[in-house]
Amino acid sequence: xxxxxxxxxxxxxxxxxxxxxxxxxxxxxxxxxxxxxxxxxxxxxxxxxxxxxxxxxxxxxxxxxxxxxxxxxxxxxxxxxxxxxxxxxxxxxxxxxxxxxxxxxxxxxxxxxxxxxxxxxxxxxxxxxxxxxxxxxxxxxxxxxxxxxxxxxxxxxxxxxxxxxxxxxxxxxxxxxxxxxxxxxxxxxxxxxxxxxxxxxxxxxxxxxxxxxxxxxxxxxxxxxxxxxxxxxxxxxxxxxxxxxxxxxxxxxxxxxxxxxxxxxxxxxxxxxxxxxxxxxxxxxxxxxxxxxxxxxxxxxxxxxxxxxxxxxxxxxxxxxxxxxxxxxxxxxxxxxxxxxxxxxxxxxxxxxxxxxxxxxxxxxxxxxxxxxxxxxxxxxxxxxxxxxxxxxxxxxxxxxxxxxxxxxxxxx
Numbered sequence: 001x002x003x004x005x006x007x008x009x010x011x012x013x014x015x016x017x018x019x020x021x022x023x024x025x026x027x028x029x030x031x032x033x034x035x036x037x038x039x040x041x042x043x044x045x046x047x048x049x050x051x052x053x054x055x056x057x058x059x060x061x062x063x064x065x066x067x068x069x070x071x072x073x074x075x076x077x078x079x080x081x082x083x084x085x086x087x088x089x090x091x092x093x094x095x096x097x098x099x100x101x102x103x104x105x106x107x108x109x110x111x112x113x114x115x116x117x118x119x120x121x122x123x124x125x126x127x128x129x130x131x132x133x134x135x136x137x138x139x140x141x142x143x144x145x146x147x148x149x150x151x152x153x154x155x156x157x158x159x160x161x162x163x164x165x166x167x168x169x170x171x172x173x174x175x176x177x178x179x180x181x182x183x184x185x186x187x188x189x190x191x192x193x194x195x196x197x198x199x200x201x202x203x204x205x206x207x208x209x210x211x212x213x214x215x216x217x218x219x220x221x222x223x224x225x226x227x228x229x230x231x232x233x234x235x236x237x238x239x240x241x242x243x244x245x246x247x248x249x250x251x252x253x254x255x256x257x258x259x260x261x262x263x264x265x266x267x268x269x270x271x272x273x274x275x276x277x278x279x280x281x282x283x284x285x286x287x288x289x290x291x292x293x294x295x296x297x298x299x300x301x302x303x304x305x306x307x308x309x310x311x312x313x314x315x316x317x318x319x320x321x322x323x324x325x326x327x328x329x330x331x332x333x334x335x336x337x338x339x340x341x342x343x344x345x346x347x348x349x350x351x352x353x354x355x356x357x358x359x360x361x362x363x364x365x366x367x368x369x370x371x372x373x374x375x376x377x378x379x380x381x382x383x384x385x386x387x388x389x390x391x392x393x394x395x396x397x398x399x400x401x402x403x404x405x406x407x408x409x410x411x412x413x
Contacts, residue, residue, distance in 0.1 A: 009049050012106035015119040016045025019099050022126045023092060041099050048103020056107070063104075070100055091126070098122055154182050169319070176354065177315050181308075219244035220380040224388030235285070237388075238395045242282030245380055245400070249275045252349050252373060259353040266366045273410040274373070274403045281399040345376045370411050374404045 020041025047070065055063035078093050102122075105115035161175040223237035249271040257264045349369050356365035381400045385393030 008106045008109065008112065009046060011112050011116070012045040012049040012103040013042050015102050015106065015115060016042040016099050018119055018123050019045075019095060019126070022123050023095065026126070026129075041096065044096055044099045045103035045106070048100040049106050050103075051100075052104045052107035067100075071097070095122065095126060150182075153178070158182065167319070169323070170358075172315055172319065216241075216244040216248045216380065220383050221387060224384050224392060227388045227392045231389075234389075234392060234395070237392060238285055238399070239282050241380070241384065241396060242278050242285075242399045245377060246275045246278040246282070246403075248345060248376070249373060252345060252369060255349050256353050256369070259350060260357050260365075262362055263353055263356055263365055263369075266362060267369060270366075270370050270407050270410040271373070274407040277406040278399055278403040281402060285395055285399065345372050367411060370407060374407060377404060 017038060020038040023041060024037040051063060051066035051070075055066070074093060074096055098118075099122075102115045102119055105111040105118075158175065158178055161178050163173065163175040165173050220241050223233075223241045226233045227237045253264060253267060253271050256267055349372065352360065352365040352368045356362050377400050381393070381396055384396040
């Protein structure tokens with residue numbers, strides 16, 4: 001007998017053993033008797049492969065009968081055991097059905113790798129019961145609704161939008177604009193979830209880094225308020241603000257890499273130069289005084305109205321940058337970048353990255369994005385001065401101003 005004939009059966013048995021081992025381990029951890037463990041799941045996967053083999057010989061109707069018979073057998077077995085054990089393990093029933101279907105997939109050599117990958121994912125889902133249950137219990141109703149909003153934006157609204165420009169300047173593409181809204185919302189929402197999972201007390205680096213994913217301006221405003229109320233917060237507030245602001249530059253690089261890869265390398269040097277300069281200066285200021293860790297509360301970053309507002313703002317910046325470039329040349333694009341940077345960096349980054357794929361020069365887009373990040377950094381410096389204390393603003397200036405100078409040198413040199 002050729003070994004290749006046994007390969008699908010061996011593969012299905014290994015898949016069943018993988019899932020069965022997790023089920024067996026669950027019995028030991030939870031200290032209860034289960035219906036199906038390592039051996040049973042191995043045989044279930046083998047049964048699926050045997051059913052597919054016989055269906056190939058006797059017709060597809062045999063598969064339908066075999067699957068129906070398996071479901072009946074499974075239901076009767078778990079129903080009988082529930083009376084004895086006084087509990088119904090519905091998850092195990094579903095896992096057994098999935099294992100049977102994975103065994104069927106193993107009959108086709110083209111689908112063995114798919115079956116193995118699905119088996120690993122299935123086992124991962126089963127093995128992370130405590131972790132996933134803990135996360136679900138910690139999720140608030142607002143966070144659940146926000147997750148649903150993200151799903152509606154990405155999977156319902158996006159495919160329905162037209163994928164063509166609707167204006168005479170060939171700029172406004174509804175689907176493309178909505179994709180940018182999804183991208184920025186996802187970045188902010190992911191940062192919020194990370195903060196909820198890790199907490200801000202695990203270190204100022206995590207606070208500034210994760211807070212910067214949500215909004216470096218929010219972090220600056222929060223830290224300025226804290227410093228005004230508590231002078232002991234000064235070193236930690238300066239460090240968290242600087243780290244959050246430095247996070248903005250890698251975020252710009254990420255957005256650029258997604259939208260227009262051609263701009264990534266030209267932007268890499270100025271963005272990373274400002275990042276490293278800011279982090280180095282922040283550490284030098286921070287190590288001179290004692291660290292005081294202060295929890296930072298951030299509001300839910302994802303709300304529908306701000307997301308729609310960003311979409312309108314992005315479209316306006318996209319249109320403005322195009323018109324400015326048409327009538328005023330490069331100077332118009334730079335002016336639009338500076339004005340946009342007063343309020344938001346993501347919108348002008350997305351706009352110029354998009355235009356650089358069609359009508360705008362790459363060097364102009366790179367300089368415009370860099371100017372926007374510098375303008376936004378200056379805005380946060382003003383927030384530190386006027387909403388915090390002079391001392392706080394002075395320390396932030398010692399970080400932000402050299403950081404901007406380094407960015408200018410990296411851009412022009």
